[in-house]
Amino acid sequence: MPELPEVETIARGLDVQVSGERIAAIVKLDWERMVETPDLPTFRRVLPGRHITRVGRRAKWLLCSLDAGWTLAFHLRMSGRLLVMASDTPPDTHTHLVLSLHNGQSLHFHDQRKFGRVRLLDPPGLAALDTAYGPEPLATTFRADDLAGVLAAHRTRLKPLLLNQRVLAGLGNIYVDESLWHARLHPLQSACTLTHDDATRLHTAIRAVLERAIVSGGSTLRDYRDGYGAFGRNQEHFAVYQRTGKPCPRCGTPIERLVVAQRGTHICPTCQQAG
DNA sequence: CATTACCTGCAA
DNA sequence: TTGCAGGTAATG
Numbered sequence: 001m002p003e004l005p006e007v008e009t010i011a012r013g014l015d016v017q018v019s020g021e022r023i024a025a026i027v028k029l030d031w032e033r034m035v036e037t038p039d040l041p042t043f044r045r046v047l048p049g050r051h052i053t054r055v056g057r058r059a060k061w062l063l064c065s066l067d068a069g070w071t072l073a074f075h076l077r078m079s080g081r082l083l084v085m086a087s088d089t090p091p092d093t094h095t096h097l098v099l100s101l102h103n104g105q106s107l108h109f110h111d112q113r114k115f116g117r118v119r120l121l122d123p124p125g126l127a128a129l130d131t132a133y134g135p136e137p138l139a140t141t142f143r144a145d146d147l148a149g150v151l152a153a154h155r156t157r158l159k160p161l162l163l164n165q166r167v168l169a170g171l172g173n174i175y176v177d178e179s180l181w182h183a184r185l186h187p188l189q190s191a192c193t194l195t196h197d198d199a200t201r202l203h204t205a206i207r208a209v210l211e212r213a214i215v216s217g218g219s220t221l222r223d224y225r226d227g228y229g230a231f232g233r234n235q236e237h238f239a240v241y242q243r244t245g246k247p248c249p250r251c252g253t254p255i256e257r258l259v260v261a262q263r264g265t266h267i268c269p270t271c272q273q274a275g
Numbered sequence: 276c277a278t279t280a281c282c283t284g285c286a287a
Numbered sequence: 288t289t290g291c292a293g294g295t296a297a298t299g
Contacts, residue, residue, distance in 0.1 A: 113282045
């Protein structure tokens with residue numbers, strides 16, 4: 001589910017709600033496979049008593065910085081949610097990890113499909129996570145020339161390339177489709193065949209699409225909620241995603257659905273010609 | 276590059 | 288009942 005804008009929205013909300021608070025206890029952990037690292041005894045021993053200093057994001061990872069150099073990292077995969085609840089709120093069946101805080105609230109990790117993962121990282125672990133991902137598309141240091149360089153270096157088709165987190169961090173199925181429509185590029189076009197003008201348009205499109213999605217609180221198709229439990233509103237801005245058969249907002253041609261890299265893919269066949 | 280696996284629930 | 292879903296890692 002959550003792509004960059006959704007994780008960013010959750011991180012901002014959690015930063016307001018839990019920064020400066022202290023973890024009291026692990027109140028519930030009923031799906032131990034979600035703890036990827038470290039081993040479970042260490043995970044259970046280290047967390048209680050830790051201060052949360054800030055909440056941020058890298059790629060699609062939500063990062064809770066703790067004291068003593070630790071970082072609690074969550075990946076929400078398809079259906080994960082992170083919610084701040086009053087501590088007397090009983091966790092439901094899909095809530096697999098609950099951390100109680102000393103302020104009377106709790107952090108609930110809710111995940112219907114159980115694909116989500118948690119890591120407790122030391123500084124080298126955090127550094128390794130960071131280097132595993134490509135540049136942040138919204139960083140001011142990420143320029144159109146940088147994207148042009150990435151595209152020129154790959155013969156892959158555009159869509160799978162943009163979904164590759166090692167190439168560019170944070171895009172998923174929704175925002176790749178939306179960005180390609182805005183840039184008028186076809187998902188099957190080979191990346192290295194783009195002109196510099198194509199790359200510039202794609203750079204602009206990716207950033208505009210992501211920024212608007214953050215302003216709109218992310219996109220809720222079904223599962224996504226922010227850290228307060230609120231729905232996103234960005235789905236109202238979709239041009240192509242899940243709009244098969246509906247008119248292209250630019251030219252009126254019915255949106256088509258195809259499958260690219262095993263993912264449902266939405267295009268306007270008039271605006272997005274395979275170049 | 277494609278397929279499978281990980282899970283659950285919902286709509287067709 | 289089947290297929291599909293916002294993600295990703297592990298296989299041929």
